[in-house]
Amino acid sequence: MTQEIIIAGFGGQGVLSMGKILAYSALMEGKEVSWMPAYGPEQRGGTANVTVIVSDEPISSPILSTYDTAVILNQPSLERFEPLIKPGGTLIYDGYGISIPPHRTDINIYQISAMDAAAEMGNPKGFNMIVLGGLLAVHPIVQIENVVKALRKTLPERHQHLIPANEEALRKGMEIIKS
Amino acid sequence: MKGNEAIAHAAIRCGCDGYFGYPITPQSEILETLAAEKPWETTGMVVLQAESEVASINMLYGGGGAGKRVMTSSSSPGVALMQEGFAYMAGAEIPGLIVNVQRGGPGLGTIQPSQGDYFQATRGGGNGDYNVIVLAPASVQEMADFVDLAFELSFKWRTPAMILSDGVIGQMMEKVVLPPFKPRRTDEEVIRQCPWASTGKTADRKRNIITSLELDPRVMEKHNLHLQEKYAQIRETEVRYEEKLTEDAEYLIVAFGSAARIAQKTISELRAQGIRVGLLRPITLWPFPYKRITELAAQVKGILSFEINAGQMVQDIRIAVEGRTPVAHYGKMGGIVPTPEEVATALTEKLLK
Numbered sequence: 433m434t435q436e437i438i439i440a441g442f443g444g445q446g447v448l449s450m451g452k453i454l455a456y457s458a459l460m461e462g463k464e465v466s467w468m469p470a471y472g473p474e475q476r477g478g479t480a481n482v483t484v485i486v487s488d489e490p491i492s493s494p495i496l497s498t499y500d501t502a503v504i505l506n507q508p509s510l511e512r513f514e515p516l517i518k519p520g521g522t523l524i525y526d527g528y529g530i531s532i533p534p535h536r537t538d539i540n541i542y543q544i545s546a547m548d549a550a551a552e553m554g555n556p557k558g559f560n561m562i563v564l565g566g567l568l569a570v571h572p573i574v575q576i577e578n579v580v581k582a583l584r585k586t587l588p589e590r591h592q593h594l595i596p597a598n599e600e601a602l603r604k605g606m607e608i609i610k611s
Numbered sequence: 612m613k614g615n616e617a618i619a620h621a622a623i624r625c626g627c628d629g630y631f632g633y634p635i636t637p638q639s640e641i642l643e644t645l646a647a648e649k650p651w652e653t654t655g656m657v658v659l660q661a662e663s664e665v666a667s668i669n670m671l672y673g674g675g676g677a678g679k680r681v682m683t684s685s686s687s688p689g690v691a692l693m694q695e696g697f698a699y700m701a702g703a704e705i706p707g708l709i710v711n712v713q714r715g716g717p718g719l720g721t722i723q724p725s726q727g728d729y730f731q732a733t734r735g736g737g738n739g740d741y742n743v744i745v746l747a748p749a750s751v752q753e754m755a756d757f758v759d760l761a762f763e764l765s766f767k768w769r770t771p772a773m774i775l776s777d778g779v780i781g782q783m784m785e786k787v788v789l790p791p792f793k794p795r796r797t798d799e800e801v802i803r804q805c806p807w808a809s810t811g812k813t814a815d816r817k818r819n820i821i822t823s824l825e826l827d828p829r830v831m832e833k834h835n836l837h838l839q840e841k842y843a844q845i846r847e848t849e850v851r852y853e854e855k856l857t858e859d860a861e862y863l864i865v866a867f868g869s870a871a872r873i874a875q876k877t878i879s880e881l882r883a884q885g886i887r888v889g890l891l892r893p894i895t896l897w898p899f900p901y902k903r904i905t906e907l908a909a910q911v912k913g914i915l916s917f918e919i920n921a922g923q924m925v926q927d928i929r930i931a932v933e934g935r936t937p938v939a940h941y942g943k944m945g946g947i948v949p950t951p952e953e954v955a956t957a958l959t960e961k962l963l964k
Contacts, residue, residue: 452784459786467784471637472722492875494783497950 433488435573436496438513440481441505446560450503451482454564456582457574458486468494479508486573503567510534524567524609542570544609550601557594558601565605576602614748614780617755617787618684618710619644622656625759626795628679629657631670633689636722637778638712641684654795664689668696668709671771675705676821678801678808680762684710686778687728688719691736697771698737701838702823704807706765708758709743710774712781715946723946724778726870729923732775733897740835742842744772744849745896747867751785759790768845769807775896777919779869779948851894852903856882860889862962863907865928866917867893869948874917876951881958888958896924904931913937913962917954920944937962 437454441447448469455467468483483499485491502513504525510532517523519538527533528547546562568576579602583595612620619641622630632642642660650656661667667683674681685693690711700707713728715721732745744764746757757774765772802810809819825831856878857863866874871892881888891907893900908914913936916925922940932938941957943949949957 455784465784465786468779469782471778471782491785492879493873493877493951494779494785494869495873495948495950497952 434491435486435501435571436499437484437486437501437503437567438481438496438499438516439484439503439505440479440509440513443478443480445480445505446557447480447505448482450560450564451484453561453579453582453586454567454574455484455486456586457578460578460581460585461574463487464489464491466491466494479506481509481513501567501571503563505563507531522570524563524570526563540570540611542566542609542611544605546605546608549604549608553601553604555597555601558597561598561601562605562608565602566609567605568602569606569609576606612751612787613640613782613784614751614754614776615640615712615782616644617751617789618758618774619648620789621755621758622682623648623650623654624790624792625762626654626680626793627656627682627758627762628795629659629670629674629681630683631659631661631667631674631681632683632685633661633664633667635686635689637714637724637781638684638686638710640781641710641712656795664692665696668693668700671707671709672696672700672703672705675700675707675771676703676809678805678810680706680708680766680796682708682710682758682762684712686712686714686722687716687725687731688714690728691731694731694736696737697735697743698739698741699823700771701735701737701741701743702739703821704769704838705771705821706762706769707771708761708765708774709771710776713775713777715944721946722778724869724919724948725944725946726777726868726919726942727921727923727944728775729896729918729920732773733899733927741770741838742845742897743770744768744845744898745775746772746851747775747894747896748780749868749871749892751780751783751787754780755787755789759793764849766804768841770841770845775868777869778946779872846898849895850898850900850902852900853892853894854903855890855892856887857889857891857907859887860907860910861887861912862958863889863891863911863914864917864954864958865891865893865904865914865924867896867924870917870919870942873949873951874954877917877954877958880951880955886959886963893924899927899931901927901931904928905933905935908932908935911936913939915954915958915962916940917949917957918942919948
């Protein structure tokens with residue numbers, strides 16, 4: 433199995449770290465992974481995206497023309513990446529700030545109100561983990577327990593106390609995603 | 612971990628004595644990782660942010676001249692600044708490792724990935740008749756593995772070695788198994804292994820003079836001939852490359868580094884369409900695998916050189932092919948990285964018509 437995923441949104445939303453956690457979790461399950469950011473003079477408020485590939489086979493190109501799954505967190509990214517999803521693929525997006533919703537009929541579209549949920553939970557920084565939870569509900573690429581393990585491994589000491597809040601955010605995302 | 616981080620960890624693990632560098636995107640994580648790892652507290656490796664790239668390469672000249680395993684890293688415009696030092700090191704036969712994580716050019720260009728420094732690396736931007744050994748990693752694993760390999764080759768042949776990477780391999784994260792720890796050589800080991808180095812003259816030996824200057828043309832010619840003899844031996848013995856699905860190939864893609872990764876997906880896509888394409892990936896760009904390409908030229912109906920530049924390695928391919936089969940180039944510039952699909956389209960349009 434190979435999952436070719438693009439995660440795209442605004443800088444500061446946790447797009448790159450969400451991809452990193454997903455890649456680490458998959459690595460812990462013994463999968464092959466690649467994480468390729470669109471790096472550049474990125475800043476809070478600019479656009480950011482990362483290509484994550486998870487596979488049972490060695491990965492060839494880290495750069496892709498089309499994707500199995502797109503996780504979209506702002507309007508410019510939706511316009512750019514919706515056409516690049518393979519027919520039968522998956523689009524997950526947060527409706528917050530999206531004025532023109534996705535329109536394709538040959539892909540599976542899911543919506544997740546992660547921005548609202550994060551605000552309700554009083555955990556605005558948990559936004560990306562809510563989205564990741566949603567992604568894992570649709571495609572169980574990795575076990576949620578391994579995501580928590582990956583967080584333990586990658587978060588610096590001073591942020592380790594945030595792990596329970598992140599786990600809560602992941603589970604929230606799994607609950608609230610809808611097609 | 613990122614390719615850049617892998618370079619830093621591998622340097623600490625392979626007994627590197629010193630790193631001198633100046634930050635530049637997209638390779639700053641090398642210096643950042645070294646600073647965070649503080650190897651001066653563990654292995655005794657020196658990590659120094661130099662005042663410029665010119666300073667870095669001259670610190671390499673000094674460290675290498677003393678027989679130490681020293682390295683620097685930079686990206687394209689920074690490596691351009693170092694070229695004088697390359698020629699001096701080659702002339703004075705000083706080992707050392709230079710890592711170039713390429714970005715787009717010319718000039719300051721862009722911070723996005725490119726392979727536009729192929730000529731600079733394989734033809735030499737410095738003066739005179741010299742070559743440096745150039746290794747092109749295509750994965751984060753090879754970023755780690757090639758650090759020690761480059762040092763080994765560099766000391767074996769007493770000539771600078773370069774790892775020519777790019778923003779894709781430097782910035783991407785992949786699984787990596789770090790090489791085992793190898794201690795730094797002791798002073799006694801350096802003296803034994805590098806009898807030519809400036810390690811402090813003792814009564815029982817002549818002075819070791821490290822220089823690239825010789826004003827007597829007869830002596831200088833002799834030195835040039837010695838260097839050329841050495842380069843011929845390197846060409847004979849150190850060529851490295853990898854092939855994928857070439858046995859039955861009717862068409863061949865030649866690509867190195869990140870482009871080779873993209874091309875791997877291209878060949879599986881084209882094979883799914885019934886087009887028998889193979890991939891040859893030069894691992895050493897100098898010495899270049901001319902011989903193997905000449906052999907494959909007799910077998911295939913056409914060769915596509917896929918490089919993220921305007922067409923540089925394609926010249927070496929043409930030298931190898933000598934008109935036996937059509938050779939085309941495909942690439943992009945400006946920091947745009949072609950997708951596997953675009954490479955497939957280029958191959959069908961340029962060679963299958």
